Amino acid sequence: MSLKTRSLKSVLKKRSRLTKSSTIFTPIWQAKAFAFALVFTIFLNSCSDPSSVGIELAPGNNQVGVFFVDFELPAEVVLLDSFNTTNQSILVVGEEQDDYFGKTSGMGFTRLFINAVEERPESEAILDSMFFNLDVVSVNGQGLEDPKFYSVHRLAEQLQDTLYYNFNELSFEENPIASSEIEFGETKDTTLMIPVTEAFAEELFGKMKRGTEFNNLFTFREYFPGVAIKAREGDNTTIGVNLGFETGITTFFHYPGDTVATTYEISTASSRSFNSVKSDRSGTPTAVVTENQVAYKTGDLSGMKSNLGMAIKINTDPVDEFLDTLSGVIFKQVVFELGEIESVPDGQNPPSSFVAYFTDDTNEILTRSDGQPITVQRDGLPQTEEDESGQILPSFNAPAIARYNQNENIYRLGITSYLNAVFRGEILNRDWLLYGNSPETTGDDFKRSFRQFKVRDNNIKVRVIYSKIR
Numbered sequence: 001m002s003l004k005t006r007s008l009k010s011v012l013k014k015r016s017r018l019t020k021s022s023t024i025f026t027p028i029w030q031a032k033a034f035a036f037a038l039v040f041t042i043f044l045n046s047c048s049d050p051s052s053v054g055i056e057l058a059p060g061n062n063q064v065g066v067f068f069v070d071f072e073l074p075a076e077v078v079l080l081d082s083f084n085t086t087n088q089s090i091l092v093v094g095e096e097q098d099d100y101f102g103k104t105s106g107m108g109f110t111r112l113f114i115n116a117v118e119e120r121p122e123s124e125a126i127l128d129s130m131f132f133n134l135d136v137v138s139v140n141g142q143g144l145e146d147p148k149f150y151s152v153h154r155l156a157e158q159l160q161d162t163l164y165y166n167f168n169e170l171s172f173e174e175n176p177i178a179s180s181e182i183e184f185g186e187t188k189d190t191t192l193m194i195p196v197t198e199a200f201a202e203e204l205f206g207k208m209k210r211g212t213e214f215n216n217l218f219t220f221r222e223y224f225p226g227v228a229i230k231a232r233e234g235d236n237t238t239i240g241v242n243l244g245f246e247t248g249i250t251t252f253f254h255y256p257g258d259t260v261a262t263t264y265e266i267s268t269a270s271s272r273s274f275n276s277v278k279s280d281r282s283g284t285p286t287a288v289v290t291e292n293q294v295a296y297k298t299g300d301l302s303g304m305k306s307n308l309g310m311a312i313k314i315n316t317d318p319v320d321e322f323l324d325t326l327s328g329v330i331f332k333q334v335v336f337e338l339g340e341i342e343s344v345p346d347g348q349n350p351p352s353s354f355v356a357y358f359t360d361d362t363n364e365i366l367t368r369s370d371g372q373p374i375t376v377q378r379d380g381l382p383q384t385e386e387d388e389s390g391q392i393l394p395s396f397n398a399p400a401i402a403r404y405n406q407n408e409n410i411y412r413l414g415i416t417s418y419l420n421a422v423f424r425g426e427i428l429n430r431d432w433l434l435y436g437n438s439p440e441t442t443g444d445d446f447k448r449s450f451r452q453f454k455v456r457d458n459n460i461k462v463r464v465i466y467s468k469i470r
Contacts, residue, residue: 070463074315075302081292083166083309085275090448092275094238095231102281110273111226128252130201132178134192135246141237144184149232151176155225164274172228238450243268305452314432333465334419339410342454350453351436355399359433375399379414383421
């Protein structure tokens with residue numbers, strides 16, 4: 001099940017454009033292009049010609065005036081409801097502590113898979129060793145030179161053929177079947193081979209050789225429902241475990257007289273899985289976030305955290321206020337800029353991108369009449385399209401992507417085509433729900449890590465370059 005959405009049919013009226021005065025802040029963006037960094041304020045309703053508000057970039061040109069304006073957009077945080085983490089292909093396993101987000105714990109739950117036609121060890125086979133392998137494809141955390149502890153636990157109940165959400169959890173045995181301390185250092189992807197306990201190895205190897213439990217996948221899963229993978233509290237590190245043939249149990253054995261070991265694999269390929277998240281935000285700015293799908297102000301900071309499902313809602317009313325002061329203009333370049341974000345500790349990374357979904361007071365993603373979720377579309381592309389019946393609908397198949405600039409600690413989203421379409425009345429201006437995924441990637445990155453960032457509200461802005469024919 002995807003994120004909860006709401007049809008545009010429920011949005012019948014365009015938000016009224018406000019006529020009250022707005023404050024426009026002097027640009028500091030692209031400061032190198034200017035010989036000064038003067039900050040000043042212009043009140044829109046004080047100008048005799050509102051369409052001339054802003055810094056004139058080409059004074060003396062008697063044909064075209066070019067102006068630059070920037071203004072802030074208010075932000076809140078929203079804890080998304082129905083955050084489905086089923087079969088995301090990555091298990092998010094970690095324990096993190098943050099002054100803003102609080103304590104976040106992630107466990108991964110998955111079934112295991114056997115190939116029933118693969119040759120099993122025969123009765124005279126001799127066990128050499130057995131490991132539970134974790135195919136680690138990402139490491140995000142602090143103090144990576146220190147050992148981090150991970151444990152694998154046998155499930156005490158079956159995964160059902162149903163949808164699981166990040167608040168779900170299954171019961172598992174307290175004592176792990178495998179555990180180990182790992183020092184990652186600079187390593188961000190590796191296969192961890194964790195020795196299983198001697199008692200479990202002997203039990204499982206005996207079933208492989210003689211038991212009916214390995215006759216087919218169904219009898220195997222009845223015997224072994226799956227595993228839970230967890231981290232140690234206080235390690236402040238999260239790993240992403242890729243599911244497939246590289247994650248699972250590898251058994252090494254030989255026969256009398258053999259000098260080379262043979263292997264038998266139990267993997268997590270084609271196996272149902274989900275991520276479980278626990279969040280303790282007490283004593284932090286996000287402690288006020290108590291209900292899903294409700295927008296909250298968290299002081300002068302706003303934050304996004306993956307897999308927890310905490311997104312940022314942007315109030316775009318200032319866009320309407322600004323447009324109401326203009327006439328006869330063309331927008332040359334418009335950028336939504338989020339950042340500079342708060343510093344990220346060494347070893348951690350913020351989400352690489354996000355998209356801006358349309359939302360309203362429900363704080364749910366709005367959809368078209370055909371159920372497609374709608375976003376700000378990429379620059380240079382139409383923001384609307386005509387369906388088979390001739391109805392004009394918002395475009396949906398080319399979402400604009402805000403990408404993270406690591407050198408500047410800033411996300412930028414091009415919205416020139418969007419603002420031109422709003423100004424011409426082709427599309428309604430709506431609030432945005434910033435969601436940490438890129439449609440260019442396979443899967444949903446917002447459900448496959450604990451990546452996060454925080455930003456001060458005065459660092460969330462729209463920067464506009466526009467021209468007016470005189």
